[in-house]
Amino acid sequence: MIMIKKKEISPYLHQNNFIKYKDIFIMSIPMVVYFILFHYMPMYGVVISFKDFNPSRGILGSDWAGLKHFEAFFNSHYFGRLIRNTLLLSVYSLLWGFPTPILFALLLNEISNRHYKKAVQSITYMPHFISMVVVCGLIKDFTASEGVINDIIAFFGGARSSLLINKKLFRTIYIASGVWQDLGFNSIIYLAAISGIPQELYEAAIIDGANRWKQTIHVTLPSIAPTIVILFIMQIGGLMNVGFEKVLLLYNNSILQTADVISTFVYRKGLLEFSYSYSAAVGLFNSVINCILLVLANFASRKLTETSLW
Amino acid sequence: MAIKKSFGSRLFNMINTIILAVFSYICLAPVLHVIFASFSDPLKLMRSEGILLKPLGFTLKGYELAFRMPGTLKAYGNTIFYVGVGTLINMVMSIISAYVLTFNEWKYVKFLTVMITFTMFFNGGLIPNYLQIKNLGLLDTRWAIVLPGAMSVWNLIVMKTSFKTLPKSLQESARIDGANEWTILFRIVVPLSKAVLAVMLLFYAVGHWNEWFNAMIYLRDRGKFPLQLILRELLVEESQTATVSQYSKVIKVGDLDMYKPLIRYTTIVIATVPVLCFYPFIQKYFVKGVMVGSIKG
Numbered sequence: 001m002i003m004i005k006k007k008e009i010s011p012y013l014h015q016n017n018f019i020k021y022k023d024i025f026i027m028s029i030p031m032v033v034y035f036i037l038f039h040y041m042p043m044y045g046v047v048i049s050f051k052d053f054n055p056s057r058g059i060l061g062s063d064w065a066g067l068k069h070f071e072a073f074f075n076s077h078y079f080g081r082l083i084r085n086t087l088l089l090s091v092y093s094l095l096w097g098f099p100t101p102i103l104f105a106l107l108l109n110e111i112s113n114r115h116y117k118k119a120v121q122s123i124t125y126m127p128h129f130i131s132m133v134v135v136c137g138l139i140k141d142f143t144a145s146e147g148v149i150n151d152i153i154a155f156f157g158g159a160r161s162s163l164l165i166n167k168k169l170f171r172t173i174y175i176a177s178g179v180w181q182d183l184g185f186n187s188i189i190y191l192a193a194i195s196g197i198p199q200e201l202y203e204a205a206i207i208d209g210a211n212r213w214k215q216t217i218h219v220t221l222p223s224i225a226p227t228i229v230i231l232f233i234m235q236i237g238g239l240m241n242v243g244f245e246k247v248l249l250l251y252n253n254s255i256l257q258t259a260d261v262i263s264t265f266v267y268r269k270g271l272l273e274f275s276y277s278y279s280a281a282v283g284l285f286n287s288v289i290n291c292i293l294l295v296l297a298n299f300a301s302r303k304l305t306e307t308s309l310w
Numbered sequence: 311m312a313i314k315k316s317f318g319s320r321l322f323n324m325i326n327t328i329i330l331a332v333f334s335y336i337c338l339a340p341v342l343h344v345i346f347a348s349f350s351d352p353l354k355l356m357r358s359e360g361i362l363l364k365p366l367g368f369t370l371k372g373y374e375l376a377f378r379m380p381g382t383l384k385a386y387g388n389t390i391f392y393v394g395v396g397t398l399i400n401m402v403m404s405i406i407s408a409y410v411l412t413f414n415e416w417k418y419v420k421f422l423t424v425m426i427t428f429t430m431f432f433n434g435g436l437i438p439n440y441l442q443i444k445n446l447g448l449l450d451t452r453w454a455i456v457l458p459g460a461m462s463v464w465n466l467i468v469m470k471t472s473f474k475t476l477p478k479s480l481q482e483s484a485r486i487d488g489a490n491e492w493t494i495l496f497r498i499v500v501p502l503s504k505a506v507l508a509v510m511l512l513f514y515a516v517g518h519w520n521e522w523f524n525a526m527i528y529l530r531d532r533g534k535f536p537l538q539l540i541l542r543e544l545l546v547e548e549s550q551t552a553t554v555s556q557y558s559k560v561i562k563v564g565d566l567d568m569y570k571p572l573i574r575y576t577t578i579v580i581a582t583v584p585v586l587c588f589y590p591f592i593q594k595y596f597v598k599g600v601m602v603g604s605i606k607g
Binding site for chain 1: 316319322323326327329330331333334336337338340341343344359360361403406407409410413416418422425426429431432433434435436437438439440441442444446457458460461490491492495516519520522523527538539541542544545546571574578581582585586589590593
């Protein structure tokens, strides 16, 4: 009896699927249109890397070129330099940028004064919100030969020089400023993971005679290991996507040898020199490598640690 | 509990406190340097060395000049437009779409989720995106700035996860009372998700405020440039000829070298202060947002 009554007052159980989901269907239209227009059509647009794209003839009307553009890229003398710069910049960034937030979170976790902890957090998260343009402006200003860093070098008796036109220093500047900007903010996620560790684990460790160092090594680190692994996989997946905006803002002709990366090359060839097909091919090569790296990292992690993105 | 701490433990606490203080100072110093420099007497500024610990003298001349620089005010207005309209579009699109994705039982949702998530890992790349904007006729329009980023997949998934935590029974009972999905979404789901929506709003708004790359590749007309693009010309551009002609509209050529750094510093402050002013109040929301995001969708 109750069942029947319920059926009567719930209008949905009688209606067919379309009527039931009519509103939902309408709501999904903007999303579908957006993803088709701004994500899937550009993905289709990737075919221009296999064509000799001519803007006046459109994508369909342009002639097929096969793998010509890829071959041209692989054989160009830029190829080795671009791969090397991209990988070195990302690997060094990963080497410095990945462990430091973990270390920072662990150090912060050892602070017992809540106000001090809060103050440190507020201050160190702040650089993350400064725009890339301003950060690069600051870098330019500070590394100029009359800038603050040179003031310090001169104070210790060194010679002043414009640091940003020194190709040996580009990676250091890029990575140090990256650590400066994101170290604090990237530690949030680890702090959150640490705060989720049950207190009993620490109590048990203390009873077993573990000091603070031992507690960190045997309780805190293993507890946040899954978070570390997931973030590491995501980093690997983006290995070829170096902070493109930053390189673009900082590099100049005298340091191309170490600063030019694949994405800035794509930008120059495509949007400044209008070699659409060629630079689309280079971009596609970059995306494919990224996808492969992500899948490999995920696979390795699933095998080794049983933690994975999917 | 008065457990006597060992010497090593106390030593560590001291060193740790110092390390964190030093790092905090390193984070803060450049920002303070710029703020102090923007109020400083340009002559003293030129002669000063090292990082500034206080303003050298006091002048608002830099601010006056920065606002008189051609394009600054206009660009400020543009940025406010992009932040306002862009964030509005972001929020409406994300809310509606996230709500759709909570309907697991609808047969298309799984397919939609897969298609959307895929775009996180693979995209057409710079050139195909650019050509698509061109084909849509959006090149050099304000829409090119606000539409291509109308939704962030990451934020969408975070929002969906948060919508899903709401008790289904609330929506069911509204449905029985005859409410349609729009009413349920905007009268029940949205008011109950204020916290996560605030976080998303802030993420989107800061993103728009700091955006410059799309503006650089899609816009030609200076009248539509956002502030960050003007900043880029002042701070990092290689070719100085354009900027010199801009400076020369507000200062005598002889004073150029003296006032240029001052104008640079003040423009940085003008462009960054809105974000940094709100920052103390919104900081905890950002932290919350990162934590929401860390829950696996």
